[in-house]
Amino acid sequence: MSSIRSSRPLRLVQITDSHLGDQPHARLLNIDTDRSLAAVLELVRREQPQIDALLATGDLADSGATAAYQRFAAASEGLGGQTRWLPGNHDEWPQLRQAVGASSALLERTLLLGNWQIVMLDSTVAGEVGGSIAAAELEALRTALAAAPDRHALVCLHHHVLPVGAAWLDAQRVANSEQLLAELAGWPQVRAVLSGHVHQPSEQKYEHFILLTSPSTCIQFAEGSAEFRVDPNGVPGYRWLELYPDGRIETGISWVTEHQFQVDASAAGY
Ligand SMILES: [Fe+2]
DSSP, X not given: OOTXXXXXXXXXXXXXXXXXXXXXXXXXXXXXXXXXXXXXXXXXXXXXXXXXXXXXXXXXXXXXXXXXHHHHHHHHTTSOSEEEEOOOTTOOHHHHHHHHOTTOGGGXXXXXXXXXXXXXXXXXXXTOSSOOOOHHHHHHHHHHHHHOTTSEEEEEOSSOSSOOSOHHHHTTSOTTXXXXXXXXXXXXXXXXXXXXXXXXXXXXXXXXXXXXXXXXXXXXXXXXXXXXXXXXXXXXXXXXXXXXXXXXXXXXXXXXXXXOOOOOTTOSOO
């Protein structure tokens, strides 16, 4: 690696599953998702003065409205650093592209920062809630990793790859997860896989990398629940990551505790 590159860790922020509605201040299980996103971003601004990258990992909109993406872009503007978005099962790619412009850097596949490469994958399947990595996405992953063998890699996708212990959500994880894990295991530079979708934090180790999931900026799902269940005490949150030049990662969750967000936990679905 070039000695010009900084030895300080890269500081990344992941924002996920904001579920913004078609109209401003639409509610999801009683939570105003614009307001909860704003509360998370306010916390980010307070806690993260120097961000190298903001990663938005899907379900940014609840039903894929162009206006929802425009509000997400406006709300997250000016946080600093570079930004990448990828779609979740609630997103609509055409509307998302329309909102940010088809050639926007937000939608680029990779991001090179310091000694690291961040790779964005699309795990969505048209008309399905669950995820899968299509052959073209797997090929794009290979191409990206082969192009930067001397950089540590962080791979991002919406759906989770390993079960998190909530059966109803685990049925929706990447359907060909064995194939994806086998591919990732073949690349020694892969350090971490970062997902959303499950609205709860988790961290697991597999071979030489870790797999992370993260809280939503709105509602949280109950950990360990076999069936759909919202955490009645869940508050909005985000994940931060520090990527070190030697490949080490430090990461944690920060929660919004100063606002009152009272979720309707009696709902049977969302
Ligand atoms: Fe999702």
